[in-house]
Amino acid sequence: MTDGARLAVDIGGTFTDVVLEHGGGLDQLKLLTTPEAPEVAVLEGVRTILQRTGVAAGEVTLAIHGTTLATNALIERKGARTALVTTDGFRDSIEIAYEHRFEQYDLYMERPEPLVARDWRFTVPERIAADGSVLLDLDEQALGSLAAELQDIGVEAVAVCFLHSYVNAAHEQRAGEILTQALPGVSITLSAQVCPEIREYDRMSTACANAYVQPMMAGYLNRLQDGLRTGGVTCPLLLMMSSGGVTTVDTAATLPIRLVESGPAGGAILARDIARENDLDSVLSFDMGGTTAKITLIDDFTPHIARSFEVARMYRFLKGSGLPLRIPVIDMVEIGAGGGSIADVDAMQRIHVGPESAGAVPGPACYGNGGTAPTVTDADTVLGRIDPGRFAGGQVTLDLERAAAAVAADIGDPLAVETNIAAAGVSEIVDEHMANAARVHAIENGKDMVGRSLVAFGGAAPLHAARLADKLGIDTVVVPQGAGVGSAIGFLRAQISYEVVRTRYMDLREFDADAVNDIYATMRAEAEAVVRLGAPNEPLVETRGAFMRYRGQGHEIMVPVPGRTFEANDGAALTEWFEAAYQALFSRTIPNLGVEVLTWTLSLATDRTGTESARQPQAAHRPEPEGQRRLFDPASGDWVEAAVYSRADLRPGAKVPGPAMIIEDETTTLVTNGFAATVNPLGQIIMTREGRGL
Numbered sequence: 072m073t074d075g076a077r078l079a080v081d082i083g084g085t086f087t088d089v090v091l092e093h094g095g096g097l098d099q100l101k102l103l104t105t106p107e108a109p110e111v112a113v114l115e116g117v118r119t120i121l122q123r124t125g126v127a128a129g130e131v132t133l134a135i136h137g138t139t140l141a142t143n144a145l146i147e148r149k150g151a152r153t154a155l156v157t158t159d160g161f162r163d164s165i166e167i168a169y170e171h172r173f174e175q176y177d178l179y180m181e182r183p184e185p186l187v188a189r190d191w192r193f194t195v196p197e198r199i200a201a202d203g204s205v206l207l208d209l210d211e212q213a214l215g216s217l218a219a220e221l222q223d224i225g226v227e228a229v230a231v232c233f234l235h236s237y238v239n240a241a242h243e244q245r246a247g248e249i250l251t252q253a254l255p256g257v258s259i260t261l262s263a264q265v266c267p268e269i270r271e272y273d274r275m276s277t278a279c280a281n282a283y284v285q286p287m288m289a290g291y292l293n294r295l296q297d298g299l300r301t302g303g304v305t306c307p308l309l310l311m312m313s314s315g316g317v318t319t320v321d322t323a324a325t326l327p328i329r330l331v332e333s334g335p336a337g338g339a340i341l342a343r344d345i346a347r348e349n350d351l352d353s354v355l356s357f358d359m360g361g362t363t364a365k366i367t368l369i370d371d372f373t374p375h376i377a378r379s380f381e382v383a384r385m386y387r388f389l390k391g392s393g394l395p396l397r398i399p400v401i402d403m404v405e406i407g408a409g410g411g412s413i414a415d416v417d418a419m420q421r422i423h424v425g426p427e428s429a430g431a432v433p434g435p436a437c438y439g440n441g442g443t444a445p446t447v448t449d450a451d452t453v454l455g456r457i458d459p460g461r462f463a464g465g466q467v468t469l470d471l472e473r474a475a476a477a478v479a480a481d482i483g484d485p486l487a488v489e490t491n492i493a494a495a496g497v498s499e500i501v502d503e504h505m506a507n508a509a510r511v512h513a514i515e516n517g518k519d520m521v522g523r524s525l526v527a528f529g530g531a532a533p534l535h536a537a538r539l540a541d542k543l544g545i546d547t548v549v550v551p552q553g554a555g556v557g558s559a560i561g562f563l564r565a566q567i568s569y570e571v572v573r574t575r576y577m578d579l580r581e582f583d584a585d586a587v588n589d590i591y592a593t594m595r596a597e598a599e600a601v602v603r604l605g606a607p608n609e610p611l612v613e614t615r616g617a618f619m620r621y622r623g624q625g626h627e628i629m630v631p632v633p634g635r636t637f638e639a640n641d642g643a644a645l646t647e648w649f650e651a652a653y654q655a656l657f658s659r660t661i662p663n664l665g666v667e668v669l670t671w672t673l674s675l676a677t678d679r680t681g682t683e684s685a686r687q688p689q690a691a692h693r694p695e696p697e698g699q700r701r702l703f704d705p706a707s708g709d710w711v712e713a714a715v716y717s718r719a720d721l722r723p724g725a726k727v728p729g730p731a732m733i734i735e736d737e738t739t740t741l742v743t744n745g746f747a748a749t750v751n752p753l754g755q756i757i758m759t760r761e762g763r764g765l
Contacts (some may be wrong), residue, residue, distance in 0.1 A: 074300065076133035078304070079562040081334050084136040085361025085411050085431045086530060088556035088737075089116035091124055091131075091171025092563055099122050101530065101737045103467070104431040108141060110291060114298045115713075129301030131496050137311035137333035140291060141284045145331070145394065146187070146383045151227035151258065155187040156217065156246065157275065158234040159194045165275045173391030183383055185396050186279045186646040187230070195246070214246055218253035230253070230282035232262035232275040238573045240267070258285040265326060266397045268670055269574040273379065273397045280396055281328040282381075288327035292320050296631050309567065309605055314399035315340050315374060316568025316676055319604045326498060331382060331400050332405075334558050335365040339374045339547045341399045341561030342526040345551050347372045348753060351524045355509060356403075357539060359532035360413045361448075362428045366509045367403040368518055369526075375516060377402035378572070378618065378629070378670075399570040399674070400414035404512040406506045409532040410448040411435055414478075414497045416485040422493075424501045436477035437469040445481050448530065448678035449474035450497035453490060455702040455710075456534050456741055461734055483607035495705035502535055517656050520544055528557025533740035537729075541745065548746070550756040555737020567609075568676030569601040577668045578622070590671050591615065598675035600674055610678040618670040619649045627669055628652055691749070694725045700732055711744075718756070725750045728761075 074403060076093035082104055089100040097763050100120045104492065105112040106597055113136075117732040121128055130491055144150045151602060165185045174180045195214050201656055229250055236243045240263035247261050262278035294396035296308055309495065310323035313332035335358060342356035356367040356374070381393030381399045407426020411434065416423045424447065429435050433442035435449050437459070440672040451457050452474040459469035475490050483493035524547040527536035533555075536548045553560050577583060595613065613634045618627035630652045645668070650660045696714035704711045711730055726749045727733065729742040735758060742748045746758040 076126050076130045077563055078131050078134040079559040080116065080134070080136045081337060081556070081559040081562065082113065082136075082140065083334060083360050083362060083558075084107050084139060084428060085409065085434070087112040087116055088559040089113070089120050090553065090556050090559040090563065091120045091126060091404070093124065093126050093130070097553055097560065099553050099559070099737060101377055101555060102753070103434070106430065106432060109138065110295045110298055111297060114302060117299065117304065129305070131243075131304050132306050133566070133697050134299065134304060134306055135311060135317055136295070136308060137558065138330065139334050140330075141288055141327050143332045144284045144287055145280060148186075149287075149432075150186070151286040152225060153187050153191065153227045153228045153230060153279060153283045154221055154224075155192045155275070155279055156214075156229060156231045156250075157192070157194055158198060161193045161234060161757055164271055165279065166191070168485040169391065170621055171391070171456040175642075179646060183392065186276075186283045186394065189225075191226070193221075193324070197233060197242050199233065199235045199239050199242060201235050201238070203235070205239070205241075209242045211245070211247055211249060214249050215253065218289070221250075221257075221386050222254055222450070226257060227286050228258040228260065230260045230262065230275075230278040231454060232271075232278045234271065235716055236261075236263040237267045237269060237274065240264075258282060258289070260285060262550050265328060266572075267574060268378075268397055268572055269576075270397070271396050275357050275396050275760040277328060277397045277576055280394060281326060284327050285324070288330070289324040296320060296397070301729045307605065311337050311562050311565060312399075312568075313380070313401065314376065314568070314570055314674075315401050315565060316570075317562070317565050317605065318567065318569055318601060320682070321604070326564065328560055329398060331398070332380065332400055332403070334538075335367075335403060335405065336401050337558035337561035337565065338365060338528060339367045339369070340565045341528060341551060341557050343372055343374055344365065344561075344564050345367055345526050345549055345755065346524075349549060349751070349755070349757075351547075351549070353523045355520070355523045355525050355543070355545070357505070357509075357525055357536060358526045358529040359527075359535060360409050360529040361531070362407070362409040362430065363405050363426075364408040364505050364508075364529075364532075365403050365405045366505065366512055367401060368513060368516055370518070375402040376400070376629070376670075386575070387685050389503075395418050399572075399672075401494075402506045402516070406504060406508050408447070408501050408508075410446065410451070412447050412501060413444045414450065415444070415481055420486060422482060422486075422496045422500045424497060424504065428525040435474070436473035437471065438467060439470045439473060443477060445474070445477040445497065445563050446716075449499060450494040451531075451534055453494035453703075454498065455700060455713075456732070457739060458700070458715075458732075458734060478505070478729065481693055490607050491703045492705075492708070495703060499705065502538045502542060505539055507537070509539075509543060524549060526551065528554040530555045530738050533738050533756075535741075537741060537743040537746050540758075540760070541743075546760040548739050550758070552754045553737070554736065554740070564680075567605040568674060569598045570666065570672060570674040571598045572670060572672050572729075574670045575668075579642040579646050579666045579668065582639070582645070584639050584641060585639040587637045587671070594673040595675065598673060602675050603675070606677045612676050614674040614676070616674075617645065617668045618672070619652075619666055619668050620669055621653075622665040628656060629672075660679070666729060668731070691724050691726050694721055694727070696731070702730060702732075704730075721750045721756075723750050723752045723754065
């Protein structure tokens with residue numbers, strides 16, 4: 072995107088990762104997140120890495136940032152005091168939701184509470200029909216009186232969601248003008264701006280969520296920008312979006328809901344490029360950090376993209392138990408299975424891991440910061456998989472005795488087993504959780520694990536990748552350079568992009584080419600206005616899609632469509648493209664049913680061409696280990712000797728048989744005795760199966 076030194080920063084629940092790209096190389100730093108003031112860790116990390124590398128702040132030409140702050144605010148209900156203004160008679164739509172039970176047989180089923188309580192939901196007279204015609208004008212006098220009431224109760228944000236505003240936003244836009252004038256300093260979110268799509272509940276939920284996090288995110292971004300400028304970093308700051316592209320601070324502050332999965336999206340971008348570099352057309356991206364594990368399917372060098380996402384699920388894997396968000400997002404499954412995930416024994420004497428996390432504060436017991444509950448990191452430390460003196464580049468010294476005591480007290484003693492066995496049980500349970508999540512995710516997308524390769528990154532993923540591969544029947548594991556800060560590195564590989572969506576119903580038997588061309592022209596102009604702020608002169612790539620279904624169906628599938636001017640007879644072509652996509656997903660089509668389009672999408676991104684290849688042959692050699700380390704082998708119930716290597720000392724062509732540990736500042740790759748590792752020309756570790764074992 073630009074020359075010169077470039078910064079990438081990823082804030083996670085446990086660690087903040089900082090990466091500096093300069094002089095053709097990468098320097099990286101991992102430090103504990105500061106939850107109460109996240110910008111503190113970011114600014115400290117930037118200062119530290121610039122001093123360590125000797126790069127002047129003024130030499131940084133671009134900074135890219137991803138964060139889970141918006142997600143955490145929604146999960147923890149720590150957002151702004153938010154009001155909802157909607158059409159008369161629809162005050163409770165956000166609570167009625169889909170009118171179905173997502174868990175049919177659970178008598179004590181809990182629904183997620185709306186972000187806006189009923190007392191803070193208000194209505195005004197107005198009505199627009201489904202075709203966009205005005206049935207009842209907006210009552211501006213009633214809205215003015217309501218604005219005074221909102222000011223009296225001290226709202227910090229307002230979401231405006233009128234019926235059918237996705238097809239005619241005039242009433243919402245006028246309401247936004249009135250409320251902005253009457254409520255200075257209050258954030259106003261219009262549903263037609265955030266989610267101009269059909270389905271009232273989803274649009275209302277998305278608008279409320281955006282309003283709920285907007286003051287917090289805008290304040291954070293302003294403090295971060297000011298802190299960077301004070302430190303001499305005056306370059307543009309761009310934000311990673313959930314869709315895998317990056318955008319400007321102004322757009323991110325207006326639509327912070329598009330950042331909810333920004334950190335994990337960076338990891339998926341990294342895995343996409345690793346797949347392309349190694350010519351792997353079927354990949355499972357595995358990102359395991361301190362708080363969560365994220366799993367993404369990547370086929371034909373493209374991550375799966377979804378139009379909806381749920382946060383704050385009441386039930387871990389159960390669709391419908393969370394708050395729906397209609398945003399472009401890389402389709403992934405995220406579970407509470409990170410290094411900081413807490414383990415315990417339940418009433419049935421079973422080991423239970425996550426989703427609760429020890430986070431950065433107090434952290435796992437081995438951090439020595441006051442945490443006493445055993446975590447996955449404590450278990451890995453007990454098993455010998457982590458060198459206590461080299462964890463996080465030596466910034467955190469792990470206390471083996473504290474780790475062992477925590478595992479023994481909460482796991483070993485209740486089960487009457489040795490501490491080593493208890494730690495192995497914790498590791499095995501968390502690995503099985505991740506494997507099960509991957510299987511379910513693949514099935515939901517009509518895919519399987521046959522022939523896939525695993526790309527592992529994040530601070531904890533290389534430790535667990537070989538065992539996860541065993542469980543999924545995967546024979547090849549790739550651990551990229553800088554795996555411990557993989558998502559931040561992915562930020563540097565992302566394109567500046569923006570996606571626009573419009574709901575415009577069309578029966579393909581009555582295809583209107585002029586209307587479709589007008590829709591795409593309008594969306595192109597809107598997207599280009601955003602992308603050109605960060606990439607004023609770069610060539611752009613346009614990607615189009617349409618969400619289509621058979622008549623009578625309740626949901627749509629995404630169908631790619633070409634970026635060209637449509638003609639009158641293209642209704643038949645769209646039908647063929649839909650049926651091909653439907654066949655691929657469901658292994659069948661439905662004859663004699665009409666096809667209709669509900670929603671049109673357009674994505675505009677900077678062009679990204681040229682990929683290095685890792686397929687160049689290298690002379691194999693066996694490096695000498697720098698030492699030995701004892702690892703506990705759950706299969707035999709005994710300790711084994713593993714060779715220890717420093718990743719920095721391994722040249723392309725190096726072959727390392729298991730069991731072995733390859734240590735770097737931000738993570739450790741565990742090569743089990745079922746695998747052998749080689750280093751490819753790009754410095755990536757490739758683990759391939761040689762047998763079965765540890």
